[in-house]
Amino acid sequence: MKVSFDGVNAKMVTFEAAQGVKEGALVKVSAAGKAAPCTAAGDVPIGVAVSVRDGICGVQTQGYMKVPCAAGTAVGFGLFACDGDGSLASGTSGRPGFVLDVYEQAGLCGVML
Numbered sequence: 001m002k003v004s005f006d007g008v009n010a011k012m013v014t015f016e017a018a019q020g021v022k023e024g025a026l027v028k029v030s031a032a033g034k035a036a037p038c039t040a041a042g043d044v045p046i047g048v049a050v051s052v053r054d055g056i057c058g059v060q061t062q063g064y065m066k067v068p069c070a071a072g073t074a075v076g077f078g079l080f081a082c083d084g085d086g087s088l089a090s091g092t093s094g095r096p097g098f099v100l101d102v103y104e105q106a107g108l109c110g111v112m113l
Contacts (some may be wrong), residue, residue, distance in 0.1 A: 005100055005110060010063035017057035021049050026067055027059055027087055028061035035059055038082035044094050045082055047113065051098065062113060064100065075099050078110070 018036035021027055026045040030036035035057055038045050047061035070089035081094030088111065090099075101110040 005064035006113070008064045010065075010113070011061050013047075013059050013061050015057050015059055017049070017052050017055055021052055021057050023049055024068070025049050026088060027057070028082075028083055033040050038086045039084075041082065041084040042081040042093070043086075045080075045088065045113075064110060064112050066103070066108045066110050068107055069099075069102070069111075071103055071104075071107075073099055073109050075102060080113075 015035035016033055018030050018034055020037045021035060026038040027035040027044050027049050028038050028043045047059045048065045048067050049057045051058040052061050068087040070083050070087045077098050078090040079094040080088050080090055080097050083089040097111050097113040099109050099111050
């Protein structure tokens with residue numbers, strides 16, 4: 001790709017990490033100040049865990065990010081929630097955003113949330 005969206009409008013928030021939060025995974029708010037992995041279909045992600053250390057995680061909540069995505073995800077605007085395996089999937093409810101690129105072989109897509 002000849003263009004890069006890395007860093008566009010990126011916003012980070014620090015959360016206490018629930019058990020199972022891993023770098024690169026989509027996370028949801030599970031309690032006040034606490035982020036947990038998206039594990040159930042319909043979970044609406046707050047963002048992606050960028051760093052996890054000593055029970056704390058840095059979560060990118062806005063801007064361009066590469067995240068795990070469901071097979072068949074296409075470029076375009078939509079509403080996004082997680083499917084049952086923690087991948088981002090488009091649907092009829094969830095968080096609005098844009099899919100800007102899809103890396104199907106890697107199971108990732110670039111989204112602007």
